[in-house]
Amino acid sequence: xxLYPKQIMDALATVRYPGTGKNVVEMNMVEDDLRIxxxxxxxxxxxxxxxxxxxxxxxxxxxxxxxxxxSKDVEVEIKTKSLQAPRPxxxxxxxxxxxxxxxxxxxxxxGKSTVAANLAVALARLGHRVGLxxxxxxxxxxxxxxxxxDARPYSEHINGRDLIMPIEKYGVKVxxxxxxxxxxxxxxxxxxxxxxxxxxxxxxxxxxxxxxxxLDTPPGTSxxxxxxxxxxxxxxxxxxxxxxxVALADARxxxxxxxxxxxxxxxxxxxxxxAWFTPASHPDERYYLFGREGVKQLAEEMNVxxxxxxxxxxxxxQNGDDGTPEALDxxxxxGQAFMQLAARVVTQTDKRNLEKAPTTIVGIHK
Numbered sequence: 369x370x371l372y373p374k375q376i377m378d379a380l381a382t383v384r385y386p387g388t389g390k391n392v393v394e395m396n397m398v399e400d401d402l403r404i405x406x407x408x409x410x411x412x413x414x415x416x417x418x419x420x421x422x423x424x425x426x427x428x429x430x431x432x433x434x435x436x437x438x439s440k441d442v443e444v445e446i447k448t449k450s451l452q453a454p455r456p457x458x459x460x461x462x463x464x465x466x467x468x469x470x471x472x473x474x475x476x477x478x479g480k481s482t483v484a485a486n487l488a489v490a491l492a493r494l495g496h497r498v499g500l501x502x503x504x505x506x507x508x509x510x511x512x513x514x515x516x517x518d519a520r521p522y523s524e525h526i527n528g529r530d531l532i533m534p535i536e537k538y539g540v541k542v543x544x545x546x547x548x549x550x551x552x553x554x555x556x557x558x559x560x561x562x563x564x565x566x567x568x569x570x571x572x573x574x575x576x577x578x579x580x581x582x583l584d585t586p587p588g589t590s591x592x593x594x595x596x597x598x599x600x601x602x603x604x605x606x607x608x609x610x611x612x613x614v615a616l617a618d619a620r621x622x623x624x625x626x627x628x629x630x631x632x633x634x635x636x637x638x639x640x641x642x643a644w645f646t647p648a649s650h651p652d653e654r655y656y657l658f659g660r661e662g663v664k665q666l667a668e669e670m671n672v673x674x675x676x677x678x679x680x681x682x683x684x685x686q687n688g689d690d691g692t693p694e695a696l697d698x699x700x701x702x703g704q705a706f707m708q709l710a711a712r713v714v715t716q717t718d719k720r721n722l723e724k725a726p727t728t729i730v731g732i733h734k
């Protein structure tokens with residue numbers, strides 16, 4: 369039996385790439401390296417990106433087409449390559465990032481994103497190079513907090529890769545899945561899809577040189593948190609909670625997640641949000657709506673620093689909705705509180721780096 373290139377190409381022309389309706393031949397996905405040696409056929413399939421989700425299925429489909437339209441006795445060898453350079457592994461994934469800080473909470477509704485956004489702005493105001501990644505794939509809020517709901521990042525081709533360019537505002541480089549999805553539609557993704565999207569925002573973006581890379585993580589403990597500790601070495605975690613007991617119970621779980629021996633991410637400290645309410649007309653008065661100093665007591669119990677106590681004032685909510693974080697105005701009491709928080713995070717990060725070895729990523733076991 370004699371094989372000819374046209375037979376192979378005609379068979380491959382029956383294989384269509386999902387989503388385009390075109391076959392691999394007309395899409396120029398077959399490299400000009402087709403070789404035939406007796407009943408052995410070899411060639412290369414070309415994909416745009418090394419992360420193309422259809423690589424394995426397309427290889428199997430091409431092999432099946434040759435067996436179906438040429439002969440089942442043909443021995444098929446298919447290699448793959450991508451036009452874009454692959455995503456680098458550690459330590460080259462984020463080579464210019466010095467410190468990665470995860471801002472976390474055991475439960476939702478405690479103001480974690482507000483703290484993360486203001487911490488990033490305050491660090492930038494202290495003169496640091498700062499990036500902020502909204503890791504809450506299903507409920508992104510950072511675009512609104514930075515008045516960037518209409519922002520659409522573009523990509524640039526850098527060193528053989530198409531990299532997303534973060535949006536810069538208030539001196540902070542910002543990325544969020546909210547830039548890429550309809551804000552009025554629910555994001556109905558399985559865990560794997562959400563985790564892959566997060567990996568792209570981390571590894572396929574041009575973050576450049578950063579002193580602090582702030583991660584606004586989703587509430588609780590989830591696939592997203594596991595993906596983060598398996599993808600990048602988190603320098604330390606900042607845990608946010610309100611003083612009430614039900615929030616503190618969940619804050620303990622958040623602390624435990626990072627202190628788990630397999631994760632081993634140092635806790636930089638706790639932040640007590642909504643520590644007290646101060647009326648605008650009576651700035652010297654304090655009303656403890658959610659309990660008094662519960663987070664401070666938890667910090668003492670867990671032997672970790674209390675990084676700050678943030679009061680409840682109307683301007684925090686209003687400025688968050690308006691996209692002007694409170695830390696932009698350090699003359700206000702809350703602005704001062706966030707600037708003090710940022711200074712303490714810097715101190716604790718430096719202390720952590722002096723006393724502890726760099727964090728390693730969590731291994732993936734199959």
